[in-house]
Amino acid sequence: MDVQVRGGDSLWSYSNTFNVPLPLIINSNPTINPSMLSIGQTIQIPGYRLQRYTILQGDSFYKIATRNRISIDGLFLVNPGVNPNALQIGQTVNIPKRVTTAIINPRQNYDSQILAGDLEALGQLYPFMRRRTIGNSVMGKELIEVQIGNGEKVVHWNGAFHAYEWITTSVIMEFINTYLLALTNNETIRGRIMFPFYDQVTLSIVPMVDPDGVDLVLNGPPDGSFGEEALKINGGSTDFSGWKANIRGVDLNNQFPAKWEIEAERKPKQPAPRDFPGYAPLTEPESVAMAELAGELNFEKMLAFHTQGEVIYWGFENLEPPRAREIVNEFSRVSGYEPIRYVDSFAGYKDWFIQDFREPGFTVELGQGINPLPITQFDEIYQKTLGIFLASMYM
Template sequence: MSFSSGQNRVSVFLRGQTPAKKKENEQQKLYTLLKTILLKIKRCFMKKTILFFLPFLYINNYHSACAANIVQTDHVYTYENLTNDLYELANTYPNIIQLTALTETDYGRKIWAVKLGNGETSVLLNGAHHAREWMTSMLLMKMIETYAEAHKTNTPISGLSPAILDDVSLWFVPMVNPDGVTLQQFGLEAVPFFAHEQFLQMNKGIENFNRWKANGDGIDLNRQYPVGWEQLKGVTSSPSYKMFKGTRPLQAKEAQALVHLTKNIQPEIAVSYHSSGQVIFWGIDAWRLTHTTDAAEREHSIVDKLSAVTHYKLAQPGPTEQGGGYTDWFASSFQKPAFTLEIGELVEEQSLPLSAFPEVWKRNHLIGLIIAEQALHLQNMKKAAPSPRPSMK
């Protein structure tokens, strides 16, 4: 059966294959092919871009994660840990942390001071006057790191703004007694062989140094400050693992260094951390008697805030607990608020167990920021107070 040319044209037309349509289909195929090629190129470029930047993203995230985890709290916290962490913190937060060595001990360990913040108003927090109370060093170091990271990321901590560090400088001396801490943690390995017999004698012949409180010279550093030193009770008459006040006030380098720093920075408030009792000591008789009722009420207002967040009971030191201590000296010499915080449950002749730290941190992690806010408030009150009127003669 044969078809005419007209029939062929009709048949082709019915199958949709007119010359115009055929050309259109070819153009569509070309467009689709080009689109596919471009999509593959785009995907390839994106993949290579991601692969190129992925290491940088990983490094950045790694540093961000590490930034908040420099200070490790799951092991015995040594002088070496503290020193290494301080260098890393200073490098990580150079805009807000300044590190200073106040002095060196007789055994060559530095007593570090850390300035956190850029404000003119200052406060001072110290820890580990007593060797076996090294958990206070770990606490203060974790404060430094936490506050610095919060300031960097502008992240409030339990509703408290880290921006306070733009107005107030928090000064820390996290380990006042590095020689004593090292001796308590490592025993006679911490000191030269020729000194072993001397240290055994100061430790009453006991080779275990877990109970050690004194510095490397057998002096109790928190019985070294001038106020009330002469009247100190319950002290020993010779160098010992505890309770020897020295032969004169400020005999120990460590106490000298802390006094020198305090006089230089003139803090509005001072806090001294110790480790046993879950109590806050505040005020001494000689200081309170020189103050007005308003000043006493302001101090009570501050200590109430500290007690509210820590849930530590409040106490005023008794006769055997007064004199020779850092906060005794600060409160009397500067006539400003000073508080001694005992962070853990009462333990006898040993350091707090590591298992206690999470609870200690929970109770104390806001103390530095609260103290900073209260210091700024006190400073603003002073500025707002009217100047005394000149006397008329």
């Protein structure tokens, strides 16, 4: 929601008027100098939308404000030029309405187009949520990173490294919306006040690492050469529900230089619906973008969300730091998931992250069943994962 600066206004006064934490307003207006506001400047207020209201007999700004539980000054701010002493029946005015419910629906087949639309909608409503493109997929789709928070501690989450594990993106997006709501409405999640996390932690989130693969699983092969090649790799079948790789048939979570040679020796030797690690490490633009992101931001910890099994893999070659055990035990406590330190699998993002950065890295396997997990499991998966999201910020 936009307001125009009046004489004597400050971002602090807007924080008081709309009951939104001041740092959220400051971060929603990154090009504005808070100490040098100019009359007529546009300021974005996060977590609010304008609603049109038609004046009825006996209405006044006081009555409208009281009915809607807003301040009179808030009405003045969103109705510049309206004389409150000369309201006319049938006249329309703006009412600032606080958004208190989720605005996205992740409980659906969640492809890259839905993701892009939801991120745009959330960015408009909560402009303190930063978005940027960290690279592009094989087909040129944007790989979007979201950042929320001001803290020096950078915690990274990602989803849909594997195409048929797209439900991980849905779960991450549900938490993003829930977190943004809690921040702007001064609410708690599971009894925890959220704003201290915003101040202490910067969340780095890539909700969908493999948009081409996800779209292939959910929507079928695209027109053109990419779709034709995918059909060949899939043996001519139009059923891509078992497709795990990117559009070129490379398993993105087998692409990292952490004993990659072992995986290359025992996995498919050419593009396949799953498990082909590529002809060399880091050949795919999606895996390159994720590696570069880790190098840029120096994550304090990293969580890669996959499906399925309700387990958490947390070690690699005894290179994980001692505190990783304490963290994974807390993840297990809040979710019921089983911690597993080592597994006979290499070349994953978690493996490479632990190897190269010596920081805690986790592969969190959500849900149980056969991939792709049905969206009917969403609520159960989300409730178990919610504790992990929170614990990753406070541990």
